[in-house]
Each structure stands twice: as C-alpha cells, then as structure tokens.
Amino acid sequence: MEVTPTPYVVIHHGGIAKYCSDEKSCAAIVRSYQSYHMDDHGWFDIGYNFVIGEDGNVYEGRGWNYVGAHAPGYNTQSIGICVIGDFSNFVPNEKALKAMNELIDYGVSLGKISKDYHVIGHRQVRSTLCPGNEFYSYVRTNPRWTANPVPRI
Numbered sequence: 446m447e448v449t450p451t452p453y454v455v456i457h458h459g460g461i462a463k464y465c466s467d468e469k470s471c472a473a474i475v476r477s478y479q480s481y482h483m484d485d486h487g488w489f490d491i492g493y494n495f496v497i498g499e500d501g502n503v504y505e506g507r508g509w510n511y512v513g514a515h516a517p518g519y520n521t522q523s524i525g526i527c528v529i530g531d532f533s534n535f536v537p538n539e540k541a542l543k544a545m546n547e548l549i550d551y552g553v554s555l556g557k558i559s560k561d562y563h564v565i566g567h568r569q570v571r572s573t574l575c576p577g578n579e580f581y582s583y584v585r586t587n588p589r590w591t592a593n594p595v596p597r598i
Contacts, residue, residue, distance in 0.1 A: 447512060448597060450559040453523035454549055455516045456584050457493065457567045458532045458576040464499060465529055471498030474529050479506070488514050493527040495548060501540030503548050509557045516570045518596050524549075524558060532580035542583075563591040570594060 459478065465471035475498075479491040486492070491506040492514035498504065506525075507513050515525035526545055528537045536542070552558035564587045567575035576584065584590060 448522035450553075450556050450562075451522050451524055452559045452562055452597060453519055453594060454552075454558060454562055454564045454589075455519060455523045455525045455567055455570065456545075456564060456576050456580070457515060457525060457527040458537075458580055459527060459529050460531055460575055460577070462531045463529070466499050468498075468500055468502055471500050471502060471529060472504065474498070475504045475506075478527070482514070486514070493525045495524070496527045496529060497537075497541050497544045497548070498529045499538045499541045501544050503544050509552065509555065516567060519565075519570050519594070522597055524552060528576070528580070532577035533574065534577070535579050536583045537580065562589060563594060564589045565591060565594045 463474055465474055475496045482488045482491045493506040494508060494513045496504040496506055513520050513525040516523055528541050553560055564584060566581045566584045567573055
C-alpha cells in the first residue's frame with residue numbers, strides 16, 4: 446500500500462455461487478480466484494489483499510504490504526477483502542462476518558488500517574453489483590461505512 450495506515454476497507458464478494466465451509470474447499474476456491482486474476486488479467490497475484498471463507502478462515506492474497514488490484518482509484522489507499530460466494534440474496538454466515546471484522550481490527554492494531562478508517566462496498570467506487578445487494582445492505586450498517594468516499598490523492 447502506498448498510503449499507510451490505509452483509510453479505506455473495500456468489501457467484495459466473489460460474485461459466483463460457489464461456497465465453502467471447510468478449509469480444503471475454501472482454499473481451492475481462493476486458488477481459482479488467483480488463477481483467474483493471474484491468467485486472465487496478467488496480474489502477479491490475486492487482486493484482493495485478503496479472502497474470507499464461510500469456514501471462518503482468512504486467506505492471504507496480497508496481504509498488508511502490497512497494493513491490491515480490486516478498486517480502481519482506491520487500490521493504493523485501501524485493503525480489499527473478498528468473501529467467497531455470491532451474496533446478492535443473503536449475507537455471509539456468522540463465521541465469515543466475524544473473521545472479516547476481526548481482520549479489520551487486527552489491521553488497525555498493526556497500524557496497517559487507520560484508526561479512523563471507512564468501510565465501503567466495491568459498488569461505491571466501480572460500476573458493479575459487488576458485494577451483492579444483501580451483503581451491501583449489511584456493509585451499510587457498519588458504523589464505519591461512508592456514503593461518500595473520497596480518495597486521498
């Protein structure tokens with residue numbers, strides 16, 4: 446990341462109705478996301494900083510120290526978190542939501558995410574339905590959500 450601590454956390458969903466509830470199947474889906482990003486986009490790694498499965502595990506993508514490729518205009522000043530699955534019609538399970546919130550708290554404790562960070566949905570910075578209608582409704586209930594993100598230049 447170029448801006449540390451980062452002021453934004455961008456929430457994504459995989460957008461594909463593939464779900465997982467155990468480490469083996471979640472890791473396989475993460476690898477499929479990674480292959481898609483590397484093979485189809487030519488990126489050096491998966492675009493997200495972290496991916497979360499409904500098994501409650503956090504899978505490292507680019508991690509804390511590399512700029513993501515997930516939200517144009519915000520990549521250098523955000524952490525991108527993707528939850529595996531399509532959450533257009535329902536929200537991720539409690540394990541995934543707990544892991545997501547704990548990851549954000551951990552990032553703050555490490556000094557990687559600003560103490561006054563904002564949470565936004567991917568659709569706020571790009572023409573997309575991500576992170577799905579129901580999940581986006583949940584994201585909007587986060588006290589750190591902002592309706593009007595402004596990238597720091």
